[in-house]
Amino acid sequence: MNFILLLFLVLPFTGAFAQTAATTYVPSTKLLKEKGYQIGLGADYFSTIKAVDENGKGDKFTDGEKFTRTQAEFLGYYGIADNFQMGLGARFRQNSAVNNAIPVDGSSTTEQKFSPTQNGFQSSSFSLMYAFKPVDRIQYTLEGLFRYVPYSNEDYRENPADLNQNDIVLGDDGNEYSGGLGATYSSPSNNHFTFRGGLRRPGSDLSGEMYYQAEAAFVWTQIALVGGLDGVYSLRNSNYEGHEDVDRPIINTANTSLYNSVNREYVTPYIGVNVGLSKYWRVELRGSYVATGKSTDIGTGFGINLVRRVDKNETKAIDSRFKTYDIEVTVTKVSPKKAYLVVDKGLSEDVNKGMVFDFFEFDYVGGNILIARGIVIKTTADTSIVKLTQRFNTKKDIKEGLIGRAYYR
Secondary structure, three states, X not given: OHHHHHHHHHHHHHHHXXXXXXXXXXXXXXXXXXXXXXXXXXXXXXXXXXXXXXXXOOOEOOOOOEEEEEEEXXXXXXEEEOOEEEEEEEEEEEEEEEEEEOOOOOOOOOXXXXXXXXXXXXXXXXXXXXXXXXXXXXXEEEEEEEEEOOOOOOOOOOOXXXXXXXXXXXXOOOOEEEEEEEEEEEOOOOOEEEEEEEEEEOOOXXXXXXEEEEEEEEEOOOEEEEEEEXXXXXOOOOOOOOOOHHHOOOOOOOOOOOOOOOOOEEEEEEEEEEEEOOOOEEEEEEEEEOOEEEOEEEEEEEEEEXXXXXXXXXXXXXXXXXXXXXXXXXXXXXXXXXXXXXXXXXXXXXXXXOOEEEEEEEEOOOEEEEEEEEEEEEEOOOOEEEEEEEEOOOOOOOOOOOEEEEOOO
């Protein structure tokens, strides 16, 4: 929690140091280029309002009861190739509860207050992502993750009276496996709409499940607004579906349903803001609410991430070799929404449908500045229509007079 408070104190002063264009948001489907890397340190806090059973029923906490989960996680990613990325992570967790319950050892028949706390290393993770070639403005990726859990939980079914109610598990035991598909549509104005979904096996005795996420991000130079939905749909193959409570594993979960669940499901909307601190650094703030679910906890969450991303600069790479282009055109007309351009050369100059043009603005200080990229969708003898597919510099306007350059293929 001290880490979160520190970042909140520092955040208002960071704008003074952001002298270059900042990276405020990167879609999860945008992979690092070869030898690029990203590191991040995050923390999140979740507070339970009520725990619900596999039918979605439960009562709000009363009489001072509570459950909180605090996590810190380090994540690092590395670009193995331009379309292939690996990641490593380590997560630390603290669970804390105040629980009113009758002692299981039979020492009393009235409720007593227990305050279990557990903290430590919860898991490590390894991930791989593969990106397909973009289709128009849509990027598709495959993703896979393995999460190693270094502990196992004791099952007290044989001796329930041995359960220590002043203790609590750190999480579910058993390793996690998941795999899925992601897709992002990126608009010409640099806004992004992402959907991810896949299958996950979350632990030893837990049901398999389908995970899904939908996210929209509206991006500016120094700030990005983010909103979305996280969810899980159970495949309903828990080993203990339909069993009586006494036949299920008795795990020390205190008053939370986050662990030892039966066919868990939940829907979690969230909103957030990203602030670009510099060309390589950004801060991500999130607020979420588990709105509905089964065999889980209803509650609120808050998170913060500090991220450094250093990637191969595609703009500079293209700009540095602009003299090697085969053909040069000039923009003569721009559509009202600036998604289509008309250029002054066509079939007579060997401009063909499908050719890719990079568009530059000449700046006497900065030289040739790469602004956008587009593909020829229609040609006549002397003109061509180009559909923009990517923006590199949103500060520069799409206008008449821009220079387009392309290779013959």
